[in-house]
Amino acid sequence: MKSLDVVTLGETMVLFSTHDHMSLEYAHHVTKQIAGAESNVAIGLSRLGVKTGWFSKLGEDPFGRYVHKIIRGEGVDTSEVLFTGEANTSVFFKEKVSAENVNVYYYRKGSAASLLKKSDLNEDYLSSARFLHVTGITPALSESCKEAVLHAICLARSNGLTVVFDPNIRYKLWKDQEEARRVLLEIASLSDYILPGVDEALFLTGEHDYNKAANALLTRDDQTVIMKLGAEGAYYSSKHESGEVSGYPVKRVVDPVGAGDGFAAGVISSLVEGCTVPEAVERGNAVGSFVVQMNGDVEGLPTMKQLEQFMTSGKRHADVER
Numbered sequence: 001m002k003s004l005d006v007v008t009l010g011e012t013m014v015l016f017s018t019h020d021h022m023s024l025e026y027a028h029h030v031t032k033q034i035a036g037a038e039s040n041v042a043i044g045l046s047r048l049g050v051k052t053g054w055f056s057k058l059g060e061d062p063f064g065r066y067v068h069k070i071i072r073g074e075g076v077d078t079s080e081v082l083f084t085g086e087a088n089t090s091v092f093f094k095e096k097v098s099a100e101n102v103n104v105y106y107y108r109k110g111s112a113a114s115l116l117k118k119s120d121l122n123e124d125y126l127s128s129a130r131f132l133h134v135t136g137i138t139p140a141l142s143e144s145c146k147e148a149v150l151h152a153i154c155l156a157r158s159n160g161l162t163v164v165f166d167p168n169i170r171y172k173l174w175k176d177q178e179e180a181r182r183v184l185l186e187i188a189s190l191s192d193y194i195l196p197g198v199d200e201a202l203f204l205t206g207e208h209d210y211n212k213a214a215n216a217l218l219t220r221d222d223q224t225v226i227m228k229l230g231a232e233g234a235y236y237s238s239k240h241e242s243g244e245v246s247g248y249p250v251k252r253v254v255d256p257v258g259a260g261d262g263f264a265a266g267v268i269s270s271l272v273e274g275c276t277v278p279e280a281v282e283r284g285n286a287v288g289s290f291v292v293q294m295n296g297d298v299e300g301l302p303t304m305k306q307l308e309q310f311m312t313s314g315k316r317h318a319d320v321e322r
Helices: 037-047 062-073 123-127 143-158 177-189 198-205 210-217 259-273 277-291 304-313
Strands: 006-009 013-018 030-035 052-055 057-059 082-084 091-096 102-107 131-135 162-166 224-228 233-238 242-246 319-321
Touching: 006 037, 006 143, 013 062, 030 037, 030 062, 037 052, 037 062, 037 131, 037 259, 057 062, 123 143, 131 143, 131 259, 143 162, 143 177, 162 259, 177 198, 198 210, 198 224, 210 224, 210 233, 224 259, 224 277, 233 277, 242 277, 259 277, 277 304
Parallel strands: 006 052, 006 131, 013 091, 057 082, 131 162
Antiparallel strands: 013 030, 091 102, 224 233, 233 242, 242 319
16 A cells, blocks of 8 residues: 655745836845745645655755745645755745746755755655656756656656656756756656656657657657647657647636646646546646736635536536547
8 A cells, every 4th residue: 555646856946026017126125935846846746635755955054944834734745844954045036026937046056856866865754755756857857866866766666656846847958958867758658647748749759749749758658748739738659549639717816836736737637537638738728817816826726625526617518639
């Protein structure tokens, strides 16, 4: 019997954001929150009732303690989180000039999380889960982080875990785009579920048609690509089935950041429950739409009760088989 459903690893930062319609240059007051793709997913999964663990390296500083307390307080297992005095917890700033104009400034080079290495991984802990979730952000932080992610996937596969990979490309973190493409394609080839955005799929495959891009990412018969299409919804494809699931309409987008992580949480939570891929995509779309209606990366992530109410109110025939 597995003690955890999902384990994920990656950097979480402290986020300082300005109030609406205010640039950082002139802002005197900011809001402090946490943000990190993997911990966003972990918190999203926890709120949906999924037993989830997250691990990383944090600085032995007030920000590291803050990050740890927030994630642990959301019901995520943090027993494998490491603290180091060799580097600080990273921070970043977000200015929201308008709903369509959001700028982000990172201060993460040489951070505590970038010191994560494969010897920090506990195989017993990883093998206690059913799913491993990874993103393309962590391997971009440092060579040791890249090795840690690949080792985590190796341990997961040898212990029978299902690997879910969200490319989540951050171009500024990579030395060059060719290296990014090579590493991310390697990770994709080792994963069971690949969750790119449509632009990410184009970058990785060179294919403008998302059907062809999905097929190019499928290197094994047992893989599934679930591609985010923005407000239109998502497309899924495997060697056995493909189709589209339309998105949930949102009257007003408050904060678009975090929608992809919410989508991943929705998809993975469904897969944990044994749902079909179309059902998983349906839930992913719903969580993504729910998240963008509130400020912050994790503040808008729904509980299962909230999500069910949202999906019921916006219910429509969504799946188109191909």
